[in-house]
Amino acid sequence: MKSVLSIKKPKTPQSALRPLVFDSPHSGSIYPEDFKHACDQSILERAEDNHVDDLFSCVPDHGANLLLAHFPRSYIDVNRSQDDIDAELLAEQWPGNSGADFPINPTSRSSAGIGLIRRLVKPGMPVYDRALSSEEIMHRIEKYYRPYHNALADLIETTHYNFGQAWHINCHSMPSASAYPKRAIGLVGGNPRASDFVLGDRDGTTCDPAFTRTLRDYIKSLGYTVTINDPFKGVELVEKYSNPARGYHSIQIEINKALYMNEETNARNGNYENLKSHINTITAFIAQHIESKLVNLAAD
Secondary structure (H helix, E strand, O other), X not given: OOOOEEEEOOOOOHHHOOOEEEEEOOOOOOOOOOOOOOOOHHHHHOOOOXXXXXXXXXXXXXXXXXXXXXXXXOOOOOOOOOOXXXXXHEOOOOOOOOOOOOXXXXXXXXXXXXXXXXXXXXXXXXXXOOOEOHHHHHHHHHHHHHHHHHHHHHHHHHHHHHHOOEEEEEEEEEOHHHOOOOOOXXXXXXXXXOOOEEEEOOOOOOOOHHHHHHHHHHHHHOOOOEEEOOOOOOOHHHHHOOEHHHOEEEEEEEEEHHHOEOOOOOOEOOOHHXXXXXHHHHHHHHHHHHHHHHHHHHHO
């Protein structure tokens, strides 16, 4: 089996390392042979966070680790709880013969067909033309989901041990059609304006709100529209690995796909390199800001 993830590590001297961990859980594009989906793969590919792994490829240059999933989110979504399993997908009563030691606990996301294992690639279009066995689902959990979570947890815990704090940046992209905040931020040509970036800290519970606002203001200074927790707040990964009171900060960054790609073909558009340059600038800003936090902590 091919590697399910990779970690891009800094090559800088130890003194230049930062207490920063970035991850891209949804940019994987290697489709496992046992996926056996019934829908067209090109449609599944539109559900990926296309090119996010490349957009953030600069991360190691700024003294931070970058964790990448290689498998697609439609195969198994590491940004869901492992028990968020859609009962409508099951071929038998859970746990069947899988040996699972936990009950399923489907959320509203499973009901909408976008739980741990996707049932729908989009409304009206099922991913499968068959039911899935509990063994099949447990295989994906044990061989893909848990290794990713274990790798992320280890990076964050090691970072916290070495620095006394850890800052986790969870990187995503969003379809332009989903990028409209519930609270309108203005009009363009008489139409509602979409967010270019959405920062999610689950209403200030997963990250220092001052950092979230500072990052928003910096990205806005580059000419982008930025909203906080609207329309996306962050899901499993930022919630599970955060505890701001103990120095574990986690924030989700969503980037509007229309900024850098053709959403029909998944091809990069003419603004791609410009955005990638700005991602480098934003990453540098985050690293420098976190460095100042370390100085303040040492002087406390």
